[in-house]
Amino acid sequence: MMQRRPWLFPLLLFVAVCAIYAPGLLGGFTFDDFPNIAENAALKLDSLDGAQWRAAAFSSDAGSLQRPISMLSFAVNSYFAGMDPVSMKATNIVIHGINAVLVFWLVRLLFALAAPGVDERRRLWAAMFVAAAWALHPINTMGVLYIVQRMESLAHTFVFAGLAFYLIGRQKQLADGSGRWWIAAGLFGCTALGILCKESAVLLPLYAWLLEACIPALRNSPQKGDVRKLYMAVLWLPLVAGLFWLYPRVTAPHAFSTRDFNLEERLLTEGRVVLDYLRWTLLPPLRELTLHHDDYVVSRGWMSPPSTLFAMIGLAVLFVAAWLVRARRPLTALGILWFFAAQALTATVIPLELVYEHRNYFASLGLMLVLADLLLFAPRGNMAHIGVFVAALAGVGYAGITHLRAWEWSNDLKFAAVEATKRPESPRAVYGYGRMLVIASHYKADSPLVPVAVDQLERGMKLPKSGILPHSALLLLAAHTHLPQKDAWWDDMAARLRAGPIGPQEINAVGSIMRCARSRECDFSQPHMIQMFEGALARPHPDMQTLYADYALNVLHEYDLALGLFEGVVRMRPNESQYRINLAKVQISMGRRDAAVKEIATLREMGRFGENEAAALELEGRLGLSPGAPAHSSTR
Known part of the structure; x- marks a missing residue:
């Protein structure tokens, strides 16, 4: 047949x-x-x-x-x-x-x-x-x-x-x-x-x-x-x-800097x-x-x-x-x-x-x-x-x-529970289950899932290869439910950031905390936040520095500090478009028109296939430039 x-x-x-x-x-x-x-x-x-x-x-x-x-x-x-x-x-x-x-x-x-x-x-x-x-x-x-x-x-x-x-x-x-x-x-x-x-x-x-x-x-x-x-x-x-x-x-010294193993x-x-x-x-x-x-x-x-x-x-x-x-x-x-x-x-x-x-x-x-x-x-x-x-x-x-x-894979909470059951020593699996319990609790302090989530996340903190994702989830849960934020969570997180490599998990964890603080949904003390960022910047990383710059700009309102941090990020990664977009936005907000125009011109040059054009036009709109206007400041 x-x-x-x-x-x-x-x-x-x-x-x-x-x-x-x-x-x-x-x-x-x-x-x-x-x-x-x-x-x-x-x-x-x-x-x-x-x-x-x-x-x-x-x-x-x-x-x-x-x-x-x-x-x-x-x-x-x-x-x-x-x-x-x-x-x-x-x-x-x-x-x-x-x-x-x-x-x-x-x-x-x-x-x-x-x-x-x-x-x-x-x-x-x-x-x-x-x-x-x-x-x-x-x-x-x-x-x-x-x-x-x-x-x-x-x-x-x-x-x-x-x-x-x-x-x-x-x-x-x-x-x-x-x-x-x-x-x-x-x-x-x-x-x-x-x-x-x-x-x-x-x-x-x-x-x-x-x-x-x-x-x-x-x-x-x-x-x-x-x-x-x-x-x-x-x-x-x-x-x-x-x-x-x-x-x-x-073979470069920094090649495996974000890993807990070397080449051999x-x-x-x-x-x-x-x-x-x-x-x-x-x-x-x-x-x-x-x-x-x-x-x-x-x-x-x-x-x-x-x-x-x-x-x-x-x-x-x-x-x-x-x-x-x-x-x-x-x-x-x-x-x-x-x-x-x-x-x-x-x-x-x-x-x-x-x-x-x-x-x-x-x-x-x-x-x-x-x-x-x-x-x-x-x-x-x-x-x-x-x-x-x-x-x-x-x-x-x-x-x-x-x-x-x-x-x-058919249900997020079930998937997280299965992963944690199969991999009880996996920091990601244990954290993932704790995170899904937090989400399922809807951040209600009287939810029976809250103590289970806290136990799961605190267990995740203690696993040998654990990063700081459990810390961030605990702090976010405490902030949303108005439960106590333990100093031990903040201290351990800052110590891990200072000692370990900065990777996607660390960026994600710190980013979640920063965004919640920026939106005023979470009441995180400034000393704790600065302690966290100082620990993170012990090992310079462009994304982590961008997060600190965002916090300095929108929460601390320390504009010169934010500008310096954004400029440092661009120096670290001059070929990354998004970092230049971030810098140009800050320059525009601070009235540094000439510098912003230069960043927009550089951004356009970096777009091999015009992929940065939409961002460049949006920045020019903030500057008040019409499309096709000359790439120089009119305020000189």
Whole structure:
């Protein structure tokens, strides 16, 4: 039936994806969704004005290219449905469903080249297994229901399409020598578009090269000389250049200043992390699959913990074995090597956080290929029936666990409680549960949830890797409910700010306190606030200094102090548009017209695609300049 109706399985797969993930539609924004989407003013569009849309496209500070395609997709959601998490999650599910269909197409092309001796019907069923198992796998839940990770799934829309185009081109080359345009579209066009969603897509040429290295029909093709030249240009030379660019950045003294590990410790830890990714993908344990993994133990040496050494040995053996079996089991080799290749950006030297499940969005496809090869292609005789049974059991199990995870994501309070139960030593999970209890209490002092929230947040304060988020939540709760603000909370927060690195959590915590004080909703004493900011500025950070400047301007009314702080921020990050916008606003409010005009001119020059034009026009409106007026002060 499937061969007569080729559209039927893709349609059923798409429907299955929507059904399995449907419960997760009801959940709200979480964690990084807030700074990137919900609190991103540039995404709140009210017209089709080009300047607004350009500003939205380049409103992310993630990645050197700012991921404009992903940000535009969020802007489209916001324009038509507002900041509605349901519409954004629905879009994510649709993207994942499209990716599932692309994976099915890609795997069918791959099996035709890699397993020509297997009958077509068997190849079709194996491709259906891979696509369904990948699409419904629980390790990809975060790539779907964690809204901001649309960046990951959308980037891989182009990765999957690019690899499919590449295989079509190579098939045509093997048949009649044509196909170069397909190859170019896959390697160049799709890589470029994918990178504009997220940098993960930069690995597409590496995945394509592994196709050449593992699939005999490609490895021994008449075009292998041209292929070597192609990959010298698109993979190896860029790789060498990238390493030269990256080396001084990851070895600089400040490279890991916002982390509690250094470069060596990161590399040692990632060996264990990658082995856990492997385990979570093949045998996913619902108890261990969570949003937060900040309680993951850092490896401080080869035997600290001892599993570090064993993990490295295990990964090395697996990698060598995969390379050695390329001739006999090309699909198994390719799947394992794809799994390793997918970790090249996030599990090596770049100072990212250690563990996130969404980093396996492509890696999990590699392992599904391995299962298809070992369960559906390799067995013979009665063993073939056992292989089919195990594959079916795995697929149903994956779908069931994913559906359970979708239910976990269906309610914010339930999600927070589940995360805290699964990760009792995770500061983020414990804080997240305390925060949701605070929200559920509606800041009513007589709510039975208030003492539970206080206990949860105070427990979070005491966890070894805890930051200051619990402190901020406690202080905000106390201020809104008119309960006592303990000096110990303020003192411990200032001490942690002074001693530890300043990262997104610290910025978020201090920002929440500052905004509540600025709005006069919270009665925080000025000595406590200044103590907090002085602790934070022991380690200069532009965002933290911006918050202090905001407080100095709007609460302390110390205008010269605020101006000096804003100027210092611009000196720290001269290429960040928002910092110049902040400075220009203060200059305008203080009557420093000439300085403001210069900042506006610089702001325009920084906008590569006119994305700063809307902000520049708004600032000129504050100055009383008409559009197109000369960029100099008329008061000289």
